[in-house]
Amino acid sequence: MSELDQLLEADDWQDQRILDVDEPAQSLVIFRLGEQILALPGDQVREILPLAEIFFVPGCPADMPGVINLRGDILAIIELGRLLSLETDTDTWTNILITKGSAMLCGFLVDEVLDLTEVPASQLKPPLATLPAQLAPWVTAELAWAEKIALCLDAKALLHDYRNRLKG
Amino acid sequence: MTSRTGRVQIDLISFNLGGYPVALPASQSLGLAKRSTKALTEAQAHRAWLLQLLHYQEETSPQTRQILMLQGTDGPVPLEIDNQPLLESVAPEHLRPLPKIMAQVSSFKAARGFWLTEQGLRLLLDPTQFPTLADTKRASSSKSHTNVLE
Numbered sequence: 001m002s003e004l005d006q007l008l009e010a011d012d013w014q015d016q017r018i019l020d021v022d023e024p025a026q027s028l029v030i031f032r033l034g035e036q037i038l039a040l041p042g043d044q045v046r047e048i049l050p051l052a053e054i055f056f057v058p059g060c061p062a063d064m065p066g067v068i069n070l071r072g073d074i075l076a077i078i079e080l081g082r083l084l085s086l087e088t089d090t091d092t093w094t095n096i097l098i099t100k101g102s103a104m105l106c107g108f109l110v111d112e113v114l115d116l117t118e119v120p121a122s123q124l125k126p127p128l129a130t131l132p133a134q135l136a137p138w139v140t141a142e143l144a145w146a147e148k149i150a151l152c153l154d155a156k157a158l159l160h161d162y163r164n165r166l167k168g
Numbered sequence: 169m170t171s172r173t174g175r176v177q178i179d180l181i182s183f184n185l186g187g188y189p190v191a192l193p194a195s196q197s198l199g200l201a202k203r204s205t206k207a208l209t210e211a212q213a214h215r216a217w218l219l220q221l222l223h224y225q226e227e228t229s230p231q232t233r234q235i236l237m238l239q240g241t242d243g244p245v246p247l248e249i250d251n252q253p254l255l256e257s258v259a260p261e262h263l264r265p266l267p268k269i270m271a272q273v274s275s276f277k278a279a280r281g282f283w284l285t286e287q288g289l290r291l292l293l294d295p296t297q298f299p300t301l302a303d304t305k306r307a308s309s310s311k312s313h314t315n316v317l318e
Contacts, residue, residue: 055289056188057266058221059276067267067282069289074282076267104269166273 023120028143029097030115030150033081034088037114037150039143040097044155046105047098048113061166068096068107080108083162085134101159108155119143124152137161177257180283182290183236184250185215186224189290191283194255196295198237198244211235211246214298218247221276238295245295258283263292 001009027042047070054066054077063082067074077096081088088111096107124141131139131151138161141152179194201207236253238245265271265281278297283290 053288055282055291056222057270057274057276057279057291058218058223059274059279060270061273064270064273067270067289069282069284072264072284074264074267074289076270104267106267106269163269166269 023122025118025120026124027116027118028150028152029113030117030145031095031097031110031113033084033086033111034092036086037145037148038110039145039150039152040099040155041152042116042118044099044101045097046100048116049096049098049107051093051096051109065109070098070107073105075105075107077107077109078162080110083158084138099155099159101156102163104159104163106159115145117145127151175259177259178263180256180258180292181236181253182256182283183234183253186219186222186250188222188224189285189288190293191290192238192293192295196239197253198239200253201235201237201246203235207235207237207246208248211248214245215248217299238298240298241296245298247295247298 028039029042029045029048030037030039032038049068049070052068052070054068056066057064060066060076063079064076065079066077068077075098079090080097092111093109095110095113097110097113098105098107124143127136127139127142135151138153138158139151140154143150143152180191181194181197182189182191184190201211233248233250234252235246236249238247262284263281264284266274266279270279278294280292280294283292
């Protein structure tokens, strides 16, 4: 193979690499709840807010401490950690993720939003069978992120089940 | 009610319960009552019921409280409130219903929605959903299992 052929082949390889990058990608909002790193698909997160004043509403379930006023819209706030039965503190929240699912717009209380990223779909791996039982129904994939494993949640399924459980 | 500019408004009575801001339609208020023994007992029982729901620890220091008579389903309902109630005409755009999921699951059926004020939210109450005096006594002897801000 001539030197020219080799250079041309290398160029083909670069084209191939570009094609690889074009594979389907998933946008994710990566956040922390206690020690657990979690992620939500970007299309399920409408907005990320700093912790706002939560107006307590009596008579609601323990994981629904109240509402916030988001530019005139009143949204129910949900303690995601309690919903997922994670051991987390209640005074370490710094963000609210505005999420839509199961025909309801609500805010999830989370400790800290760590990253907004877009990853190739191939980097999302099926969740391990050793996943904690309380998380398993809602985890759709795992992602290696910053030398840790982020568990990707399905907010729609989570809220659908939550809604049914509350009504039930 | 229609304002001078022709806009539909509703008169609301606002007051606090243990510092918690609430309001209700003026049409459901019968005005302030004198502190007779019977009215005071019922008013304090309703206050205790609401404060229990709000997880509010009653202060022991004396306060100048008022007894507001509310229009319940079965007649007047006295409620001891923190302060002098205020009357204000409010445009509908400043009122919001409870989020649907809350309306469906809340055990506190007297909560109807919110009034968006410059100072923050006020919970809109419906006194026709208040329990009877017997209910409040029963409730105060059992522990609540609903939301607690820890």
